Amino acid sequence: MSARLDDYFTARDRGALKKRGITSVADLFRFFPRRFLVPGEKTPLGGLPLGETAILQAEVISVDTRRMQRRRGTITDVLVHDGQQSMKIAFFNQRWLDKQLAPGLTVVFAGKVEEYRGQLTLNSPTWLNRDEHDEKWTPEDLNSPFPVYPRVKGIAQTRLWKAIKVLLDVADPAEFEDPLPSAMRADLDLPELRTAFNDMHRPRSATATEKAKQRWKWEEALALQAEFVSRKADYEQLEATPLLNVGARSERFDESLPFYLTASQLRVGAEIEADIGRRTAMHRLLHGDVGSGKTVVALRAMLTAVDSGAQAAMLAPTEVLATQHFRSIENLLGDQMALSPLLSGDDQVRVALMTGSMPARERKQLALDLATGQIDIVVGTHALMSDTTMFDRLGLIVVDEQHRFGVEQREALRAKAGLKVPHTLVMSATPIPRTVAMTVFADLDVSTLDEMPAGTKNITTHAVSLGDHPNWLGRVRQLIDEAAETGRGTFVVFPRIDPSDIEDPETGEVTGHRGGIEDLRERLKNSEELQSRSIELLHGRMSTAEKDWTMAAFVSGDIDILVSTTVIEVGVDVPRATMMVVFEAERFGVAQLHQLRGRVGRDGSAAMCFLLTEAPEDDESFERLREVAGTLDGFALAEYDLGSRGEGDVLGASQWGGSSLQHLSILRDAPIVEEARDIAEKIISVDPDLSSLPALRTFINRVLPAESAHFIEAS
Structure with a gap:
């Protein structure tokens, strides 16, 4: 029978561990120390630095436990001596120390040095002995890092550490199936999984622990990139309807614009036009600074879809934004909007707005018009994804502010296109640093509007x-x-x-x-x-x-x-x-x-x-x-923002819906991310389902759990 947490922790302990995200042996193995203390770096009692965490080795002179007078509990005063000076260290509610800390025992303590009634002492002291029964530390012990874990309520550091050590010896071999391919580990000189766990929880040296830390970064980088490369490979298998016809509506729109398109808009427009003209579905990200003209680029693509006999949908996260997009499209189209007396039915563009707050009768009629092909372009919120909203021939989806939508939500809308999936254009109004694009948007092709129209941003x-x-x-x-x-x-x-x-x-x-x-x-x-x-x-x-x-x-x-x-x-x-x-x-x-x-x-x-x-x-x-x-440079501010607040926010709920990245820094580890991309592409090219690397698939699910999908934010 494989080892379980139940075998080593009480129900109360398991409740405390669960609050730390630990519900399995695998979780416990990945509950890494927050820092390491090296007992060999001990400090003489006479030279302890006030206000700093110090490590001291000394002989126990006496141990005395007494009840506290003003509150419940006990204090155990341990008097120690290092051969030159003595110190009294107080432990609260740890009566068991009476039996463990006998006079004459050599002990190692760590804690923050403070002054109490004119005497130095340790605040929140930790007893670092390797085992409660060790009487002496060997020279190897004194030079080996000691793991200090994040606090788990009700579980002492030594008990937590001892349980992890035992589990490392008795756990099922399946717990040590390695997500990293052996060839990759060899090329990068990374330790295999069991060794890396040991080097974190019972480290031999600081060097070994640092190698293990590098390994965790590579694991997360490979998991991310394998997932995104896999998604991209899946997208390339999806058959879409080619949207090839740049017809009357598109040409009339370009001629009617009261301004010239920038070179950047023309370049990005050509990239999109090439994509939607193929039989494989487009999955492209369009980003640029405020006012760079993303809406015009998106509308030109939607008009190409309409000229090609398809419908287009624009999905916005809030009703205010959906309404604004609808009005912007109305203004840009001008006389091309439906019911214009200047145009025949073939030249008109029928645009509609759908939101969740529309009256039921109006929404029902709109859904009928969509399903029967009476509407060319629909702008809406999550109402577009409801079960009652169907399309006649959906060919292109434009998703605005992508970070507010999840994969499932986009897939729900794509599924409405029938046997062939629609092309997808994702827009972000926030300029995206390259390092973020390599991680958060790595499954999409990226187009950048890097030029501002004349006369703006004054x-x-x-x-x-x-x-x-x-x-x-x-x-x-x-x-x-x-x-x-x-x-x-x-x-x-x-x-x-x-x-x-x-x-x-x-x-x-x-x-x-x-x-x-x-x-x-x-x-x-x-x-x-x-x-x-x-x-x-x-x-x-x-x-x-x-x-x-x-x-x-x-x-x-x-x-x-x-x-x-x-x-x-x-x-x-x-x-x-x-x-x-x-x-x-x-x-x-x-x-x-x-x-x-x-x-x-x-x-x-x-x-x-x-x-x-x-x-x-x-x-x-x-x-x-x-x-x-x-x-006023949004790209410069995006880089500054990423550097100042860190990728924790970029990859957190606001952008990624709660990814479980803990070790990889997209700022400091950009070279790792790039190299992991190359490795992932090679792996997926020969093993798209990761059937030969089931441990990598399991780890991907751990790093990017299904429940981390984004959800539309409330307006």
Whole structure:
């Protein structure tokens, strides 16, 4: 019978382990130490550095356990001596030490050096003896790293470590089936799995442990790349309908544009046109900076689909964004929209909007028109993926803001195309650093819009510390008023809807209060500068009808100032808006701030953006605001953002829906990621199903569990 956690841990222990994500022996083996202490680096008692973690080796002089007077529990005072000086070390609620720490025993302790009543002691001391019954440490012990694990409530370090050591000796051989091919390990000089586990949990040397750490990075890199290469290979087997006809609608659209397409738009358009003209389904990512013209590129592709006799669907994560896309397409098409008296039925483009909040009767009719081919292009939210929504001849899907959708959701829409799958174009409004593209989007071909249309992005940005310069707020309100006087609109962005308490992080005590979005609107309305201006709210809790009315009123000029949450972050296009004011800007990410700033000056007019914060100018968070204010280059900001906040956020829920990467850094380990790609391509080319490497398939499922698929965020 194979070893199980039940054999070594109580039900309570297993509950504590589960909270750490440990439910199996395999999980326990991969519960690696957070750091290692080297007992040989011991410090004399007389030279212990106050405030630092130290290791000491000394002889036990006495052990005394007593009950605490003011609270339940016991204190065990252990007096030790290193031949030159003595020290008293206190252990709480560890009465068993009476029997284990006998006078004359040589022990090794580690802990943070603190001063108590004028004497040095160790805070939260750890007894590092290799086994509770070891009386002496060998020279090898004194030079071998000792693993210190993340805390598991109720399980002592020594007991946890001892259980892992025993399991490493008795576990089923299946636990050590290696995800890495032997040839790869040999080429890269990586230890095999059992050796690597041992080098983490009972390390022979720091060098061996470092080799094991490198191995974990290669495992994750290969798992990622094998999965993405496999997906790409699967995509290439999917048969699609070639969309070859650049016909009347496409040609009329290009001729009607009031501007010239950039060289970048033409290049990317050609890449997409080549893809959708093939019999294998396109899977391409289109990314570029704010205002680089992604919507025009996507619409040209959709018109090619329509000219080729197919339907196109654009999927957006929120109703606000879907509505904005619909209106942008309406504006771009102009007289080409259906029912134009200037065109015959063959030249018209029938475009519709589908959202979850539509009246049932209207939605039912729209679904019927889609199913019977009466609609050419449909723009919508997750409502497009419902069981009742069917297509007559879906040929192209455009997915906007891909990081808010999961594989299953895209697959659900693709499945509506029948026997042949539609081509898929994924758009991201955030420029993507190359290192991220190699990991998060490695299953897609990538097109980059790296050129801005002429006359755009004339935006001046100011980072303002209201803590250091409180008078600036009045000046900002004055500028908002001046913009309204000339018929220009202002977005005011706020990070939350409801008021909230400010709590002391140490005590949990409420020390203050933060207002909500309604409070901010009232403050603006009651200010001397803005009391005569129309100020309204926009946020995700409003009904679709309310949001549509508010946005339409802002577009038309009936509303001077729109106080909003981040529902306007992407896609919203209001040409008259030339002012963006972000309150509590330190609470937003760099990419978010750049996206928000991109909502103003859309028509090329001079625009201003103020990033307001109470943080002082010497605060680290203010430095991020300075970076945003210092450049309009979204690609440069994307690289800075990745470097400053780390890939943990990039690969976390906001982008990847909870991947289980723990060791691989897409920043520092880019060469590993690239080389792993080459290895994965060779493996998948000869073994697409990984039938010869079942352990790699198992590990892929571990790193990218099915439940980590993205889900649409609430609007």
